[in-house]
Amino acid sequence: MVKQEIRNYRGMRDFLPEDMRRREYVFGILEEIFKAHGFEKIETPAIELWEILSGKYGEEEKLIYRFKDRKGRDIGLRYDLTVPLARVVAQHKSELTFPFKRYQMERVWRADRPQKGRYREFYQCDVDIVGTKSMLADAEVISVIYETLKRLNFKNFIIRINNRKLIKALYEKIGEGSELEVARAVDKMDKKGPRGVKEELLNRGISPSGSDIILKAMEIKDIKEAKSFYGNCEGVMELEELFSYLVDYGILEEHFAYDPSLARGLDYYTGPIFETVVRKPRIGSITGGGRYDGLIGAFRGAEIPATGTSLGVERLIAVMEELSMFPTGISSPVDVIVCHFAETKGEAVKIASKLRAEGIRTDLYTGEKDLRAQLGYAAGNGISFVVIVGDEVKEGKVVLKNLRSRKQKILSLQDVISEVKNFAEVRGK
């Protein structure tokens, strides 16, 4: 037999139990918040027909995993959850009620080169509202982002907000290059500063005077200034309305801001765009989204407006890990483990069953090692309570040992149940 490589395909990860505990904690909170805002969950296939995916992402299209099936049909792995949503809406329009609020938490694939916080297979969590042009929908989406981050205990985050219409207006104002080139250059403000952006603009063939106008627009600090710069255009009015709602939602001003340099790479955005950044671990954006009124129309004649965001769970987790933001309570999968000796295995099974029937999360030691090793197993899994089934079982008693305090007592099964339940409840809060 030829020695085979045992490894993952590049950019693909295995999630071991320890990883999954943290992941499910985050997923659970996301889902809780989505549901609390009236969003419903859907799922769509990993594979889409190529024609569904093609032409939606601009230059990003080269990062789509593309294959042929056995009959030579052109297919691809989904690149995000927004285009599949657009297909679903176009395809099942008559079965949906609008405005349609849905969330989705699934894998997406990108044939990118991996690096910190970036993988070829990763989960995205999308929340979108389809079928309304109201800025209230955009505000609702931003509120979900805000509530989620608050709930996960994020402190230093800022939701940057801009409007594609203002980038377009800026491009029309100077009438040089293309909207996309202006967007690309302006987007580098964060990393390269004004001088770097100017250089980018000049390299892209935009005149010095045009560049100066753009740089001036980049100095705009708030929506009021934007109004005097752009006039009473649609882009400004939308943002004005949006910002007033954000205040109504109670979103603190330190957590959102008008940012003229936010552009976002994807082609399909048409209105307000937003993304969340954290200062501390340098990891790029943790959420990104915006309004895409034209995308669904690309599948279906009639235009259906939509807005939404994607939350980058992988990056949320990366930040939380780096800043030790996970609560300690999620370290143990069970409340109690039942340990036993050669002569008491049968009794141990019965006791474990009774504990489980009481709704107590119970592990039963399934190995063949001695008590010392069984306690080691319990400690290694972060389990708080051990029930030791020994000779005392003849008198209807077992040993309940608390691994944290190292104290133990001989109790009846009833007393064990109430003691463990008590503890589990306290910890649950």
Next chain:
RNA sequence: GUGAGCGUGGCUCAAUGGUAGAGCAUUGGACUGUGGAUCCAAGGGUUGGGGGUUCAAGUCCCCUCGCUCACCCCA
């Protein structure tokens, strides 16, 4: 796609161009009911792969594959 750094037992890492090693893990034995123990012993490697320089290469050079980080772009 571009650039940089790194590849040594399953894992973490040693080894001036001069006999490939340690710790952990694994397996067997000792230890009969209290925190992954301890003691004894064993197995495990074409130093990612290929070529070159040299009396001699884990070490130097070239190619290739892989990993990591950055750029581009993105979550």
